Amino acid sequence: MALLNVADALVKVLTTVNELGHEIINIHSASGRITSSNIISKITQPPFPASAMDGYAVRFKDIKNPLLVVGECQAGFSYSGNISEGEAVRIFTGAPLVNGADTVVIQENVTLTDGTITINFPVIKGSNIRALGSDFMNGELLVAKNTLLNARHIGLLAAGNVSEFKVYKKPRVAILSTGDELVEVGSKVGLNKIVNSNLPMFSALINENGGIPINFGNALDTPKSVINKIEQIKDVDIFVSFGGASVGDYDIIQDVMKTNGLKVHFWKVGMQPGKPLIYGKFNNIPYFGMPGNPSSAYVCFINFIIPAMYKMMGRRENGLKNGLAHLEHDLKKGGSRINYIRASIRENKFGKKFVNSSLIQSSANHKTLANSNCLIVRDIYASEAKLGDLVKIILIDTN
Structure with a gap:
């Protein structure tokens, strides 16, 4: 049979x-979990127009003339006044844009003398400003269902003020x-x-x-x-x-x-x-x-x-990391069963992959398995494979 x-x-x-089924978890324990529903932002990011650089908030139409620095605005606070003609406000990365300003000039491009700045390089109107919602808006999809969460996803969810969400149970x-x-x-x-x-x-x-x-x-x-x-x-x-x-x-x-x-x-x-x-x-x-x-x-x-x-767990892939590599030796014909040969794969400086099977293939041998990083897959009754031939592999160590 x-x-x-x-x-x-x-x-x-x-x-x-x-x-x-799913469970609700805290964001701090979410790494490596798989989302069981779409996750939506709870806030707009950034929630206000903000400076993208350390520099000076100005009105673009004033930049050809020296500008009097009338105050400063740091992240976490707002400047109480408005910028008027001939004025600038010292501003720091992440700070709300000053009312009346439409451009931020980076500090490296100005000369400061006695409380007045002179702009030394060409400036583009609207530069160095993060627009309201330029990252995402309140209610926007951040992470889709069936996503394997990594550190970058978690950073995005935190920025969207999402502290808890549904994932598949382990x-x-x-x-x-x-x-x-x-x-x-x-x-x-x-x-x-x-x-x-x-x-x-x-x-x-x-x-x-x-x-x-x-x-x-x-x-x-x-x-x-x-x-x-x-x-x-x-x-x-x-x-x-x-x-x-x-x-x-x-x-x-x-x-x-x-x-x-x-x-x-x-x-x-x-x-x-x-x-x-x-x-x-x-x-x-x-x-x-x-x-x-x-x-x-x-x-x-x-x-x-x-x-x-x-x-x-709702993952889309099946966990098998398949690929191809060039043999570094001959392999005999396949038999009546698909054969998984413990082997080691290497990559040369040109990105070409080579694979070499272990000498000992006893299924009781621990060291051979531990020292392998892939399996050569030989189909049923596969033809003899020669040095340099491409063969199918399954990666078992992706480091």
Whole structure:
């Protein structure tokens, strides 16, 4: 029986997850959140005509003659009088334009002598003035729905006096590992045991992509231990388990969960690594049963779970950063599954990208994964690729 291909598997996932509800947050905690509605300005900016530079407010028709400086106006205050013929007012950046003035001459272009200025350079009427509402008007759209907020958006919203607004809730992602051999990081590693690296790694990956990881620890390879753990999993948006998804004598996660309500949508995908992936609904929660090997789980996570998280958060993209790069060595023909090869990409001084696959491709190898910044994607039965050929890549480190 042919394996489900990656594209069709992703469609099955995305058609069974929905956008989450929204919550109202304060602007100070908004970085990295996604807006769930349009955000409108509450004020006009600037709220008055203002000086764009330090200098002198003048009447343009007077600039050919010396002008008497009759006062000053600083930001946060206004000048009480009007400018009359032959007068100037010292003005600072951000200060309201003085009544009667129509031009600001920058201080570098004048000579000040005994309280009188002489303008030494050509001046354009209306120069160095920020017009009322030249940035935005009250009621104007500042940030559209489904925008991933960055520092620049937040500065704009603050300028519009918007302190609170609606964003999509962050997906709460339950993570559970399984395996008699696993011990918690930082504890003593006994005979025949290994450190549980998946929970810390995928907790970090969930955080990096805008989710909230909920760590349920490790279940032993017994039905009782697995049941004890999965009975605790409530009030989450995604449930991910690591290990026990294949066909070994101790790979029990699917059978135990099916007995306890799991409805499987698919099991096994035509990908390498990551073939044993399980997807379904557990108590109506999207469930991903991942392979236990870290590289296999990582490839599954970026191809399926991150896109599901992004859809829940209202993000338009699926999180996969695709590109092309030139091979620095030959690659053999592709096989019956799409292959994700851990690799490193570099860019020369002309902007041309080159990619070199790692020598060790074992799915249990941590160092290869950590030292890679991309995956080479080899389609099913892809032709042999030669040195210099363009190949598809997925960036996994955009720094």
